[in-house]
Every structure is written in C-alpha cells, then in structure tokens.
Amino acid sequence: MKAYISIDMEGVCGIVREIETDPKKGGDAYQQSRHLMTQEANAAIEGCIKGGATEVLIADSHWNFDNLVPEELHEAATLLRGTPRGLSMMQGLDASYDAALFVGYHARAGTPRAILDHTYSGTIAAIRVNGTEVGETGINAYPAGHQGVPVVLVTGDRAVTAEAKALIPNVHTVAVKDATGATSARNLHPKKAREQIRAEATKAIQGAKSIPPIRAKTPIEMIIEFRGTYAADARR
Ligand SMILES: [Zn+2]
Structure with missing residues (x-):
C-alpha cells in the first residue's frame, strides 16, 4: 500500500498571514511555520502507516518546495523537495500509488472566509475545468x-x-481552523489538529477503496480567468 502526500503551508494549523508563509520576508514567523508544517506532515505520515501504508512519499508543495525541515520529518517517509518540478504539487505521483492526501491546503481564489485563498498565483481570479470552478484541490485531484x-x-x-x-465523493477532511476573514481564524491547538489529522489519515487509508478517483471528461476544457489584461497577455 503506497501513499502520496502533497503538503502546502497556508492550510496548516496556526498559520493565518501571508508573511508567515513567505520564505524571503517571513523571518522568524516563516521559520515557525516550517516547524508547524513539518509536525502536521508527521501526523499525516503516522496516520498513513497506522492505516496500512508501507511506503509514503511526501511532496513539499509550497513556494519553492523546500519548507519541510528534513531532520524533523518522520523517518518512514521519503521527501520530495525543491524545484523544478514539471507536475508541481503532484510531482512523483503515478499509478503505483493507492491513495493521495492533501495536507495544509487552502481554498480557491475568491472564497469568502478562507485563509489566504488563492489559486496558484495572485494574478489568477478563477480556473474552470469543464465548466466547474476549481482551486488547487481540484487541479491536483484530477491528475491523481x-x-x-x-x-x-x-x-x-x-x-x-x-x-x-x-x-470528491466520500473524501475525508479535517478542518484545523475556521476563518473569520482572509487573514484571521480560530485555530485548534496544533496538537489537537495533529491528533485529528493522524486519526483521519488512518481511516482514509483504510477506506481508500471506497473513494473514487475523480476524472475530468475528455477533451478537457480549461479556462483561466486573470485579474487583469496584463497578466493574461503575459501568458500568451
Ligand atoms: Zn502554498
């Protein structure tokens, strides 16, 4: 049983402001976030192992993909770290895996009462796949x-x-914080959040066969709506 974890930072318990996720400007706040992220990663890895996973690959999927603290990471996992990565937040996933887990994820751009909601870039207003608006959860669930x-x-x-x-029908979820705005939320204690992630990861791995892989009907129509004409023109 092989499990794949894609982990972002904005959805980690205790993190609410962009500066806390910024490796360049974040300073001590960003360093604290790295530890919070790594501990949440460990909770998910432990849950996977308890649920029956014999191999876990974790893809660091925030900013330059080098946030997790390798020395602190649970030794049962292999860490995918750094760039470039053609498949971005899903690099390394192939058909040999039995389940994928998204940890520390955030809502799509334009979601009200969501911490640091965005879809890949601040210049993107919305992405639609076959008419359905999706965020990073959808964009990454389809290739899986x-x-x-x-x-x-x-x-x-x-x-x-x-x-x-x-x-995603039957998907397991853990809400580690409840946003009152884009940069404000009520957070669980990080230890409580990790307990829930650990327990839910175990259940999710054990019940993986009851969750269908989601596929976009082909031919796929993908529309990217930008916030401004300059950003759209730059991508022609
Ligand atoms: Zn991120």
Missing part, C-alpha cells in the same frame, strides 16, 4: 484521478474542506 489514484484526505481551513467535499 487520471492515474487511478483517489484523493482520500484533505486538511486545511473549514472552507477548503467544504470545497473538497463538493468535488
């Missing part, structure tokens, strides 16, 4: 589904868990 791999757990704020449930 294409490989026949179900996304079994999504963790982050309450908003991203709602987004995941609307897209």
